[in-house]
Amino acid sequence: MLNCYTPRRAPPAAVAVEEQTSADSSRKRPEHRGDGRKASELRRVYLDLGVVSQASGSAYLELDHTKVICAVYGPHAQSMDTAFSEEGQLKCDLRMAPFAQPKRSEVRGQTDEERELSATLQQALEASVRLDLLTKTAVDVYVTVLAADGGVLGAAITCASLALANASIELFDLVAACTAACADGQVLLDPTAQEEAAAGGSVLVAVMPSSREVTQWRQRGRLPSAQAAAAVELCMDGCAGVATMMRARLLAQVDK
Amino acid sequence: MASTQLACPGDRLGRASEFTSGPGTYTRGPHIFASLVGPVLQQEGAEGGLPVITVRGGRNAQDQVIEVGDVVMARVTRVRALLASVEILCAGETVLREAYNGIIKKEDVRATEVDRVDMGQSFRPGDIVRARVSSLGDARQYYLTTAAPDLGVRWAKSDASGAIMVPVSWQEMQCPVTGVREPRKCARPDAS
Numbered sequence: 153m154l155n156c157y158t159p160r161r162a163p164p165a166a167v168a169v170e171e172q173t174s175a176d177s178s179r180k181r182p183e184h185r186g187d188g189r190k191a192s193e194l195r196r197v198y199l200d201l202g203v204v205s206q207a208s209g210s211a212y213l214e215l216d217h218t219k220v221i222c223a224v225y226g227p228h229a230q231s232m233d234t235a236f237s238e239e240g241q242l243k244c245d246l247r248m249a250p251f252a253q254p255k256r257s258e259v260r261g262q263t264d265e266e267r268e269l270s271a272t273l274q275q276a277l278e279a280s281v282r283l284d285l286l287t288k289t290a291v292d293v294y295v296t297v298l299a300a301d302g303g304v305l306g307a308a309i310t311c312a313s314l315a316l317a318n319a320s321i322e323l324f325d326l327v328a329a330c331t332a333a334c335a336d337g338q339v340l341l342d343p344t345a346q347e348e349a350a351a352g353g354s355v356l357v358a359v360m361p362s363s364r365e366v367t368q369w370r371q372r373g374r375l376p377s378a379q380a381a382a383a384v385e386l387c388m389d390g391c392a393g394v395a396t397m398m399r400a401r402l403l404a405q406v407d408k
Numbered sequence: 409m410a411s412t413q414l415a416c417p418g419d420r421l422g423r424a425s426e427f428t429s430g431p432g433t434y435t436r437g438p439h440i441f442a443s444l445v446g447p448v449l450q451q452e453g454a455e456g457g458l459p460v461i462t463v464r465g466g467r468n469a470q471d472q473v474i475e476v477g478d479v480v481m482a483r484v485t486r487v488r489a490l491l492a493s494v495e496i497l498c499a500g501e502t503v504l505r506e507a508y509n510g511i512i513k514k515e516d517v518r519a520t521e522v523d524r525v526d527m528g529q530s531f532r533p534g535d536i537v538r539a540r541v542s543s544l545g546d547a548r549q550y551y552l553t554t555a556a557p558d559l560g561v562r563w564a565k566s567d568a569s570g571a572i573m574v575p576v577s578w579q580e581m582q583c584p585v586t587g588v589r590e591p592r593k594c595a596r597p598d599a600s
Contacts, residue, residue: 208467208469208505209467226469226472227469227470227472227473228472228505228506229506229507229508229509230547232509232547232548233547234547235547236544236546236547238544280417282434282443285470285473286473287473287474287475287544288473288474288544288550289472289473289474317416317417317444317445318445319467319469320444320445320465320466320467320468320469320470321469322417322432322434322443322444322465322469322470323417323418323443323444324417324418324434324436324441324443325417325418325441326416326417326418360418361418362418362419362420362441363418363436398416399416402416402445403414403416403445405445406414406445406446406447406466
């Protein structure tokens, strides 16, 4: 059977990172996180391409329990409502499935947060697409988050970049993205939703691996400057790892 | 370089001093990089120039993009006094996944006697026309031209019988069933 894997069981909901309640001045940091990873360890990645048959290109990405699917349509005619643009246009749409989060959503239509994530996604991808070749055409990128367990925007950016490559849209480079959260003086790479919620702040970095150009950098919450720098470095390392996996999967598809 | 080398966007392929950048690649600084996923191919350079390095992608997205000068096949949707509206269906050899809008203005129908063109005698809705993109136009449509002998109506149905008509001159098509002639700006048939 192709592309088969055994999904890992969800961690028990009650498990939290160990907290020191003693009055010791020296706090002992847990070596391993709730799911057994080290601080600088990525979650297990699963990538697939061409999963939406009617799209020009598509990709599916899992980071353990974060699951994201992306479909790319285009190049096609630009919308008549928008102003004339000789250069190509990239339009990104990110939506959370109603069942993506632990509490099911009853909202219909796009929320403000989804609109913001869509705009951030577009900024992250635009620099990588050769828009000068897509004369007076548009490319639509649709990302649907099927399950959100932390690192959602990073997964969306990575997945969208794979889908664009799968659609044979000419790109300057792939875009790999990674998130890091800062909690208790420790920087954790690729945090789960629980780790993100417990963290004081988090950083997302999206980078084009071959030129090491950062296309998106998003910081949220409170981050001491030393930790912020360490978090960004960790993200860049994480992105390098993600980029290697993206390349391997894209090249494997060529032989099929 | 092995003949079966595969590349991903962003992979460095060679030096710009040794190769020319072809489709699927781009030049940045002194190097040439891939911009598609696929096998890397080397071809002879033009007239003893540097060899051309290209990457062949799977489904070529660039084929869906129309540029000025491209020859396209379009279906006429509306005919007005000053222009005919068309839907562009094919660009070169590629069938477009989604049609683009285009117009053929009265002065672009033919090369001679441009002010005496009667649009109703040049095109009818439903005709398939071979045209060339003369300009990117505006937000709504491309501007096309049929002002050349090899451009114009390639396929049209007879009003009388519904049969597919045959061109008899650059200005008339004839129904093979009834013999009735209808005015069109015809494209010269390809030499078979």
